[in-house]
Amino acid sequence: MKTKLIKSLAIATICAFGLNILCLSPTFADDPICNNDNISAEIKAANGCPGTSTPEFTNTVTNILNAIIAVAGIVAVIFIIIGGVQYMTSTGDPGKTKKAKDTILYALIGLIICALSFAIVNWAITSVINSQTTTSEESGEEP
Numbered sequence: 001m002k003t004k005l006i007k008s009l010a011i012a013t014i015c016a017f018g019l020n021i022l023c024l025s026p027t028f029a030d031d032p033i034c035n036n037d038n039i040s041a042e043i044k045a046a047n048g049c050p051g052t053s054t055p056e057f058t059n060t061v062t063n064i065l066n067a068i069i070a071v072a073g074i075v076a077v078i079f080i081i082i083g084g085v086q087y088m089t090s091t092g093d094p095g096k097t098k099k100a101k102d103t104i105l106y107a108l109i110g111l112i113i114c115a116l117s118f119a120i121v122n123w124a125i126t127s128v129i130n131s132q133t134t135t136s137e138e139s140g141e142e143p
Contacts, residue, residue, distance in 0.1 A: 066121070082103060083102075
């Protein structure tokens, strides 16, 4: 039981990893580099100032996070199949049947978490890009 829970938590951690990166990004409201007009855009981009990320970079990050979530989803589907095989080969043994049902349950929970994290990560990336675009348009800069 505990190993199945640990496996489900591992899949959930992998799925949520990308979201944590986005949520823990620092704010740059009082950063002297980001607010200084005399500093070049390259230096601001290297410092991670908002509004300086390139579309290629954002697409790359999005693709990497989506690939990680897809791999975790595939692992969850494999565990559902393993649980189904265990259930079919349990031959009525209550212990094996319970183990198979638990495997399927935890894999389904992992799959749901993967689907939700896919939606949340893509929404968060889109929101960050839109807020950076809005911020740079208000300040008169090009994104």
